[in-house]
Amino acid sequence: MAPDATFRFDGRPVAARPGQSLAAALTEAGIRAFRETAKGARRGIFCGMGVCQDCLVTVNGQPNRRACMTPAAPGLEVATQAAFARLDPGATLPERPPARSIAPDVLVIGGGAAGLAAAAAAARAGASVVVLDERKVGGGQYYKQAAADAPLDPQQAAGAALIAEARAAGAEMMGGVEVWGAFDGLLFLAEVAGGALVARPRTAIVATGAYERPRMVPGWTLPGVMTTGAAQTLWRSYRTLPGRRVAVAGSGPLNVQVALELARGGAEVALVAEATGHPLLRPAAAAAMALTGPRLTLQGLAMLAGLRRRGVPVRYGLTLDAVEAAEGGALRATFSDGRSVTVDAVLMNDGFEPQNEILRLLGAGMDWDPAVGHLRARRGEDMQTTVPGLYAAGDCAGLGGAPAAVAEGRIAGACAAAACGHGDAWDLFADRRALARHRRFQRALWRMHSAAPRPLDDAPDATILCRCEEITLGEVRAGLADGPGHVGTLKRATRVGMGRCQGRYCAAPAARMVAAATGRPMEDVSLFAPRVPIKPVSIAAILAAQEAVDGSA
Amino acid sequence: MAAPDLLVIGGGIVGQTAAIRAAEAGMRVRLVDAGVNAGSTANAGSLHVQLQSRFIRLFPELAPNVEASLPLYLAAVREWERLEAAHGPFELVRQGGLMLAEGAEQMRFLEGKAAREAARGLSVELLDRPALDRLAPWLGPQIVGAELCRDEGKLNPLVANRALRARAAALGVEMRADRIVALEAGAGVAARGASGAVHAARQAIVAAAWGAGALVAPLGLALPVRAEPLHMNITEPGAAQIGHLIQHAERSITLKQFASGQIVIGGGWPAESRGDWATPAVRAASLLGNVALAARLVPAIAGLRVIRTWAGMNTTADGRTVLGRLPAAPSVILAVPGDAGYTLGPLAGRIAGELAAGLPAAEDIAPLSPARFAAPVRLGASAVRLSA
Known part of the structure; x- marks a missing residue:
């Protein structure tokens, strides 16, 4: 029997393994609703990576902690988060751990594939390097390291090797660090365990990765509906299945991979719905993918074969239309051909959105890429953005x-x-060749799938667009009738994007709607102006940072 | 389309309410707003009445001007209440404002201030800590007392701005997106926009805040308006517990809770200007200093998270509202409210609209006349050709 991290949720004991997140332990216990919204709806885990701010719980009296980012620990008193946290009149300012100030040559923000490789290379060249990662355990979303267990497969093993490489090269890795402020002159402010970290690096490499683009359908905010990546984190990091029976919908290779991982882990995968057509019907695109990336293409084919062997139906040209609550806490997912399946969890991934808030905040130049429907940072050969000293x-x-x-x-x-x-950075020919090859494969891969965001023209008015503020598509459509020339005007008129996640899901579709309504290109409409804090930050942590910055000034 | 009777330059709170009043009086009104920073709807919704310590400290020589205007602030809050009754709700709450003192010297300052304000008709009272605890039991231990000004309040500016915009639209006010770069006045007015369009009308109301100075300079007025970018913060929602508008006797802060439960922290910390026509950037020192001060005054909010910050443009002139026809160009009415422009905005806008429509003004505006900034007309300065 492994050591025990049993905590209490609303007074009842919930079994947990050390390292398991609160969200994973609650999911394993069959508890899916973590908080109540202002309009009385229930919410649970959605993004699984600290972006959506929907899995909030109260932990030891502290309101609004993200269950997906908070490790279980014995004796924790966890409670359903009320819509309006009560302010304690007798509260005194919390004790703050001492702040830390750092000034490395190279600050790497994000400990995933890009960040770890950057840290290893910079440290090997002799630079002082600090890597900041939001999660306790580095590795990022692709390498998704296990919280406690041995590597599950070669993908996790490769991540572990990259972490070891960065460490061995001399990079310092700091986990559980939430970077919330980025200011000109390269000043970064972060929260670490309620305390403050102040970073004034000579250069910074932003490697914050991407988060998943959902498919916005009626019911996509129900507890039990989550991103495919969230389900993958539950399984790969915490050995927790998102449900006994699941359905997967959207477009792209992650859906197939996670469906297979969950099936291997013991889940019953009722359906994998891929929005684009069957590859055999598009031989040119399939051939291009096979030619540019034969190894990855074979891996993909092997995954599809694995699903077939387990009797998991994979359907092409099929999209998710709606999710509703069914009896006994189950969910009924309805698809574009009229079929419906009843499952415990619906997983969705309709592509990715870059986490480029820090880059945009610091004024790095961006270009709109219509093929993928998001912004690309303008960079030189050296990966430096238009802001001197800022790399991406x-x-x-x-x-x-x-x-x-x-x-x-x-x-x-x-x-x-x-x-x-430190070093001369001239011997990068192999990396540049590899990069060119990977980029060719990506272009082919996203021709096979559908990287461009799907329009919401056919979605019903009742579909929620802004999860945080619970603003429906109908309300946004009504706001468009007032003729806002800019998505910021639409935001002030409808409150779309004004919530805790800061518009990470609704900003792009809202901007597309404004662009369509005004007939202007996306470049002109832009997204919501990025603002500090990059992620919500507790007032106590701001207080700690203020003391640290004033003390060092 | 026929030329409008009235051109309103600036679509912020002043321009909106001026357009509404003039349209209600039967005028055909065109409202032109530049869209960025102008009519930015960035205000945080405090209804200020008592003298703001920040203003007295920053501009001591102008404090008498603000003090003389105190009755105007009372009338302005009443105007907000009238508008809410007609077009609301705006989530307007008038539970009063508390200006906190952290020591005996600050308390003495408040005593003197309260006496001056009472003489001007404000409803004020000094509270010691036990009295304060009955109204606001969530203050930090270092607070010794406060001045309560019962006239003060707060509203949700997003809700109010939207309702007023809808009212203007319903009255047939024609809204144009353009930035006026030059204004000529004679028997009528002609304003040239950055778009190249020339907007002509019989009269104009210049409600362009800090942008008004450049427009009226060729018309014989040296208006010392400056744009002052200011920083604001908003938290995630908490239970509704803070009814008052909170300020400090010596330091820059406003703190209030919206009906949404969110707490707005502002009070005039500087933001970084990126030029008058770009959105200002947030300064780390302002964010840290402003929020840390709020946490020390109201420790109960320390567990909440700040979810957003923003910056808006405040306008400063001589502290007193500038309202009336230009001495050298009577077809142009200037409407630039004094300190706390959002509070004063609807009253200034209404009076400007009434002036344009030839109606008797709601308040005596002789002391507010732009004549105090009259300058010799610089020949050639208005040589921009508007017809052509």
């Missing part, structure tokens, strides 16, 4: 996939170190 590597600069992220990270790391006088 991996998916945060525009989707490219993990292998490309590793190559970009190695280039960015070597070049940032060289800019600080």
Whole structure:
């Protein structure tokens, strides 16, 4: 019997393994609703990676803690988060751990594929390197390290090797660090365990990756509906199945991979719905993918064969239309051909959005890429953005996939170190060749799938667009009738994007709707202006940062 | 389309309410707004009446101007209440404002201030800590007392701005997106926009806040308006517990809770200007200093998270509202409210609209006349050709 991290939820004991997140332990216990919204709805885990702010719970009296980012610990008193946290009149300011100030040559933000490769390259060149990662355990979304168990497969083993490589090269890794502030002159403010971290690096490499684009349908906010990546984290990091019986919908290779992983883990996968047509009907696109990436294409085929062997139906040209609550806490998912399945969890991934908030906040130049429907950072050969000293590597600069992220990270790391006088960064030919190859494969891969966001024209008015503020598509459509020339005007008129997640899901579709309504290109409409804090930050943590910054000034 | 009777330059709170009043009086009104920073709807919704310590400290020489205007602030809050009754709700709450003192010297300052304000008709009272605890039991231990000004309040500016915009639209006010770069006045007015369009009308109301100075300079007015980018913060929602508008006797802060449960923290910390026509950037020192001060005054909010910050443009001139026809160009009415422009905005807008429509003004505006900034007309300065 493994050691025990049993905590209490609303007074009842919930079994947990050490390292397991609160969200995983609650899911394993069959508890899916974690909080109540202002309009009385229930919410649970959705993104599984600290972005959506929907899995909030009260922990030891502290309101609004993300269950997906908070490890279970024995004796924790966890409670359903009320819509309006009560302010304790007798509250005194919390004790704050001492703040830490760092000034490395190279600060790497994000400990995934790009960040780890960048850190290893920069540290090997002799630069002082600190890597900040939001999660307790590094590795990012692609390598998804297990919280406690041995590597599950070669993908996790490769991540463990990259973490070891960065460490061995001398990079310092800091986990559980939430970067919430980025300011000109390269000043970063972060929260670590309620305390403050103040970073004034000589150069910074942003490697914050991407998050998943959902399929917005009626019912997509119900507890039990989550991103495919969230389900993968539950399984790969915490050995928790998102449900006994699941359905997977959207477009792209992650859906197939996770469906197979969950099936191997013992879940019954009722259906995998891929929005694009069958590959055999599109031989040119399939051939292009096979030619540019034979190994990855074979891996993909093997996954499909694995699903077939387990009797999991994979249907092409099929999209999710709605999710409703069914009897006994189950969910009924309805698809575009009229079929419906009853499951415990509905997993969705309709592509990815870059986490480019830090880059945009610091004014890095961006270009709209209509093929993938998101912004790409303008960078030089050295991965430096238009802001001197600020580099970007991996998916945060525009989707490219993990292998490309590793190559970009190695280039960015070597070049940032060289800019600080460490190494000369001339021997990057192999990395550049690898990068070109990975990018060719990505282009072919996303021709096979559908990387461009799907329009919401046919979605019913009742569909929620803004999860946080519970604003429906109908309300946004009504707001468009007032003729806002800019998505910021639409935001002030409808409150779309004003909530805790800061518009990470609704900003892009809202901007597309404004662009369509005004007939202007997306470049002109832009997204919501990025603002600090990059993620919600507790007032206590701001207080700690203020003391640290004033003390060092 | 026929030329409008009235051109309103600036679509912020002043321009909106001026357009509404003039349209209600039967005028055909065109409202032109630049869209960025102008009519930015960035205000955080405090209804200020008592003298703001921040203003007295920053601009001591102008404090007498604000003090003389105190009755105008009372009338302005009444105007907000009238508008809410007609077009609301705006989530307007008038539970009063508390200006906190952290020591005996600050308390003495508040005593003197309260006496001056009472003489001007404000409903004020000094509270010691036990009295304060009955109204606001969530204050930090270092607070010794406060001045309560019962006239103060708060509203949700997003809700109010939207309702007023809808009212203007319903009255047939024609809204145009353009930035006016030059204004000529004679028998009528002609305003040239950055778009190249020339907007002509019989009269114009210049409600362009800090942008008004450049427009009226060629018309014989040296209006010392400056744009002052200011920083604001908003938290995630908490239970509704803070009814008052909170300020401090010596330091820059406003703190209030919206009906949504969110707490808005502001009070005039500077933001970083990126030029008058770009959205200002947030300064780390302002965010840290502003929020840390709020946490020390109201420790109960320390567990909440700040979810967003933003910056808006405040306008400063001589502290007193500038309202009336230009001495050298009577077809142009200037409407630039004094300190706390959002509070004063609807009253300034209404009076400007009434002036344009030839109606008797709601308040005596002689002391507010732009004549105090009259300057010799610089020949050639208005040589921009508007017809052609």
